[in-house]
Amino acid sequence: MTESETPLPRRGHVHLDAVGGAAGDMFVAALLDALPGLRPRVFEDLAAVLPDGVGRPEFSEGLSGAIAVRRFGLVGAPRDGDDGQAHGTRFVELAARIDAAPLHAGTAAQSIAILRRLAEAESRMHRVPIDEVHFHEIGDWDSLLDVVAAGSIAAALAGWTWSVSELPRGGGLVRTRHGLLPVPAPATTDLLNGFCWRDDGHAGERVTPTGAAILAHLVAAPAMRLPAGLRLIASGMGAGTRELEGMPNVLRALVHAIDSDTGANDDEVMVLSFDVDDMSGEEIGVAADRLRAAAGVLDVSLGMRVGKKGRPLHDLRLLVVPAELKAVVDLCLGETSTIGLRWHRVQRRRLARGSDAVAVDGVTLRRKQVQRPGGETTLKVESDDLARTETLAARRRLQTRAEGEKGEPA
Numbered sequence: 001m002t003e004s005e006t007p008l009p010r011r012g013h014v015h016l017d018a019v020g021g022a023a024g025d026m027f028v029a030a031l032l033d034a035l036p037g038l039r040p041r042v043f044e045d046l047a048a049v050l051p052d053g054v055g056r057p058e059f060s061e062g063l064s065g066a067i068a069v070r071r072f073g074l075v076g077a078p079r080d081g082d083d084g085q086a087h088g089t090r091f092v093e094l095a096a097r098i099d100a101a102p103l104h105a106g107t108a109a110q111s112i113a114i115l116r117r118l119a120e121a122e123s124r125m126h127r128v129p130i131d132e133v134h135f136h137e138i139g140d141w142d143s144l145l146d147v148v149a150a151g152s153i154a155a156a157l158a159g160w161t162w163s164v165s166e167l168p169r170g171g172g173l174v175r176t177r178h179g180l181l182p183v184p185a186p187a188t189t190d191l192l193n194g195f196c197w198r199d200d201g202h203a204g205e206r207v208t209p210t211g212a213a214i215l216a217h218l219v220a221a222p223a224m225r226l227p228a229g230l231r232l233i234a235s236g237m238g239a240g241t242r243e244l245e246g247m248p249n250v251l252r253a254l255v256h257a258i259d260s261d262t263g264a265n266d267d268e269v270m271v272l273s274f275d276v277d278d279m280s281g282e283e284i285g286v287a288a289d290r291l292r293a294a295a296g297v298l299d300v301s302l303g304m305r306v307g308k309k310g311r312p313l314h315d316l317r318l319l320v321v322p323a324e325l326k327a328v329v330d331l332c333l334g335e336t337s338t339i340g341l342r343w344h345r346v347q348r349r350r351l352a353r354g355s356d357a358v359a360v361d362g363v364t365l366r367r368k369q370v371q372r373p374g375g376e377t378t379l380k381v382e383s384d385d386l387a388r389t390e391t392l393a394a395r396r397r398l399q400t401r402a403e404g405e406k407g408e409p410a
Contacts, residue, residue: 008037009257011352012157013227016164016215020064020249021206024146026238027214029072030253031153032059034236038156041104045152046145049101054141057149062239065248069239072149074142091119092131094144103148106158110217111151118213121190143210150214161267162218163226166198170206188212194323195222202244221268221322230256267350269298270320272328272343275305277313279337284314287335291316294331296324358402363389365402379403 016022016030032039039059046057055074062071095112103111116130123130173180183205184192191212207215234255242249276284284302292300298319307313316336320328325343332341352371357364366382381402386395 008035008157009233011258012160012233013230013256013258014157014160014162015226015254015256016162017252017254018165018167018207019252020240020242020244020247021168021170021208022164022211022215022251023208023240024143024150024210024214025072026240026251027211027253028146028149028153029059029070029238030236030251031238032072032236033070033238034234034253034255035153038153041156042149042152045101045103045107045148048103049098049148050141050145057145064237064239064250065244065246067237067248067250069237069248069250071239071241072146073241074145090131091115091122094147097144098148098151104152104155106155107148107152109151110154111148114147114151114154114213114217117191117216118187118209121187121209121213124190125186146210147213154218161220161227164195164215164219164222166196167192167215168202168206169197169199171199171203174205184212185209191216192222193326195219200247202247204242216323219323227258227266229259231259233257266347268322268345268347270322270325270343271346272318272320272325272332272341273316274332274336274338274341275307275313275315276336276338277307277311279314284336288316290335291318291328291331294324294328296321296328360398360401363398365398367402 014031016027020026028042032042043057050057055076058073058075060071062069095115098108098111098115101108119130122128170183172183174183174185176185183203184207185205187209188207191209192207192215195215232254236253236255237248238251238253240249240251279287288300288302291297298321301317303315303317305313305315316332318328318332320343322345329341329343332338354369356369357366359365363385365385368380368382370378370380372378379402381399386399389395389398
């Protein structure tokens with residue numbers, strides 16, 4: 001752990017060790033312990049979203065299993081029922097409060113995205129529309145505190161990658177507004193589909209729904225291998241309120257800079273493929289568009305092959321974020337006539353990329369920038385911008401000039 005303000009690198013990776021578990025307050029405490037420079041931003045966002053009279057956020061020191069830790073939470077808050085807050089707050093009401101607050105850039109979008117993950121899980125669990133979801137278990141102000149603080153951290157580290165260790169399963173039952181439910185809670189298991197679990201012999205709820213929503217939002221590939229070129233620059237320990245026998249109840253954050261002259265980012269994706277031989281071209285086009293627009297789908301490509309009995313068939317291949325595989329499989333089975341699919345996990349490398357724009361002959365052209373191994377940067381003009389030009393010769397002339405011009409950030 002460090003108290004010094006570590007300058008944030010341009011590219012970074014955070015690995016979370018769920019030693020004792022994962023909860024919203026543990027996540028925030030661990031990251032603010034590791035990166036104290038984020039504390040002013042986070043506390044300013046919290047001051048903007050919390051009403052008066054509901055307590056104040058506190059970041060404190062302590063011990064867990066004889067290990068120095070940090071804790072985060074709301075102090076001086078009224079007891080349940082004394083604050084005038086209607087417990088069972090709807091998702092749309094919490095999202096509206098966050099959206100209306102004067103927060104730092106990106107905080108509202110990240111916070112609402114985390115909250116939406118949880119709302120979607122609750123919607124599936126209770127079979128109600130997302131706008132009717134009530135957060136019985138996170139209706140308290142301290143849970144809103146965790147979501148907004150996590151959103152502020154995620155926005156400050158936009159573009160970074162995240163990974164997490166195996167999660168402790170826990171066991172037994174947890175008391176909720178819906179009665180006793182098995183651990184992990186149904187919403188937690190729904191959110192963490194695809195994540196790896198372990199049984200360390202300690203019962204109880206070890207990963208909370210809020211903690212699960214944060215992990216589901218940040219960790220794009222639950223079983224990813226760590227990127228190459230990692231350099232550890234900071235670490236932090238965030239503790240929960242429960243004491244575990246023989247071990248600290250902590251979530252540890254390991255913060256890395258990514259040192260790579262290629263600017264490459266390695267991760268893992270799922271390749272999902274299937275064939276159809278009984279859909280019209282119009283139906284294939286509609287299905288492909290809907291699959292491309294689905295959450296977690298990175299790319300959709302189609303090929304033509306000849307199948308059994310000499311029938312022409314369409315071969316569809318999708319690149320999918322691992323955490324969204326189940327939802328995308330269901331969508332494929334609903335949007336196409338296929339009755340079976342295949343998938344496997346692959347590693348990939350993506351070069352660092354950016355964009356800018358240049359004006360050539362009065363036409364504004366956006367350009368993709370890619371950093372190649374060895375430090376060279378290549379440029380490619382967006383095809384959609386060139387398409388407005390009438391002739392092929394004119395398009396090629398504009399493209400040649402645009403790729404040689406000095407651009408401005410887009």
